[in-house]
Amino acid sequence: MDLVLYGLNHTTAPLEIRERLSLKAKDSTSIMSRLRSMGVFSENLLLSTCNRTEVYGIAEQAVDSVTKLQELLADFRECRTESLREYSYLYLNAKAVQHLFRVSAGLDSLVIGEVEILGQIKDAYRAATGVDATGPYLNKLFHHCFRVGKRVRNQTAISAGGISVGSSAVELAKKVLGRLDGKRALLIGAGKTGELVARHLTYAGIGEFVVTNRTASKAEILSRELGGSVMPFDEYPAHLSGFDLIITAVGAPQHIIRREMLRRSRGLYPLMIDLGVPRDIDPEIDRLSGAIVYHIDDLQGIAKEQLAKREREIPKAERIVAEETARFISWSDSLRAQRTIEDLRAKFNELKESTLNKWKGSLNPKEFKLAERITNDLVNKILHEPTISLKGCELNPGNKKCETCEMFEEGRGCIHGHFNQELKCIITRILFGIEDPSAAAELMHWDSSSSTEEKRERDGGELD
Secondary structure (H helix, E strand, O other): OEEEEEEEEEOOOOOOHHHHHHOOOHHHHHHHHHHOOOOOEEEEEEEEEEOOEEEEEEEEOHHHHHHHHHHHHHHHHHOHHHHHHHHOEEOOOHHHHHHHHHHHOOOOOOOOOOHHHHHHHHHHHHHHHHOOOOOHHHHHHHHHHHHHHHHHHHHHOOOOOOOOOHHHHHHHHHHHHHOOOOOOEEEEEEEEEHHHHHHHHHHHOOOEEEOOOHHHHHHHHHHHHOOEEEOHHHHHHHHHHHHEEEEEEEEEEEOOOOOOOOEEOOEOOEEEEEOOOOOOHHHHHHOOOOOOOEHHHHHHHHHHHHOOOHHOOOOHHHHHHHHHHHHHHHHHHHHHHHHHHHHHHHHHHHHHHHHHHHHHOOOOHHHHHHHHHHHHHHHHHHHHHHHHHHOOOOOOOOOOHHHHHHEEOOOOOOOHHHHHHHHHHHHHHHHOOOOOOOHHHHHHHHOOOOOOOHHHHHHHHOOO
16 A cells, blocks of 8 residues: 655646646546546545645555556546656655645745645545545545644744735735835635735735625625725626736636737736636737736745745754654554555465365364464464564664654655665565565656656656
């Protein structure tokens, strides 16, 4: 059994690829149900945000499961399976746990320390449990990741300063437009990101802001709380030119602002900031002379200017992630070792029974009972040392915690001890015929740590 993480994010894939693989809640639950019903993973969870699409799964044969996952995603989004790996990453077991904990801590976000990601992971977990996609392992993993995210934010200042995609968008608007008092802003989308944008527009002293949303009640609640006004969703296309600033946070399947909708006002187009993934604003608008459109990836520069204090907290957060990774992997490895021990004992008992049955006709009842006692004792003696070895860690034979062991690698946890134990389990299973040698060899050969550039060189191709 392996924990598999397959995904792409803002560090490995450009916006046009991320929006292609971005999934709405309905699509996510459909894929999770299919992954389980098809036997691709015994447990799985799909996390899709504006900056990442990731699948966490429990697999008996990791390589086969990832291949089937790629085929399903490619079919769902009508792209080539071989092209997915150009922009994706694959992590197994300890690396997958470490990555998830870094995500929950806000260390892998576009804006370091963002608080929204933890809520998005919780939403993904609720969706997964709602379709019975998770099981004992992922349930424990994700409850642990929630504690990691909370611990990092309680014990470090990684989230200090209220930096978010919403605040960065408003900071960008201030850089371009100057003071926002006296300016009119249109906010399209009243979800969580839209709410953040609205709050920061209010804090920045926006002269007037108007909100529109497909579900009118959400726009009305937001406008009442923050003092804005509401525009019916079907009316905004006719009024775009009346605003100084337009911020979209919808992520609709089709572009909601198209080139033909725009008109100059006093010789100018409104400043447009598109926070949607997929993009809300037609890329063709970038070609209009005088039109200024920023997308979510453009916010990185704004965020970096505000991140100096948070960046000083990164080493503290990484140490917490490393400790928690070691703690979880220690528990996970105990499951792997216990399963190998049980399978090994079952294998020897099977050999014992077959040997006894072979000689049963040649022995009287008293002799047969004696043979049973002798073979039972022999099996126990043979399995004693392998059992001790599989349960223990030669790199840390004492009672020290993993994180205080000299083999503990800061920022990654007790990775050496994990791979040592994992290798012992794999070798044991191959030697005694419990594991398919070709499948184990293929898994060990899989280069899950390749850089994006190496993967592109190896695999080639484009997502089309």
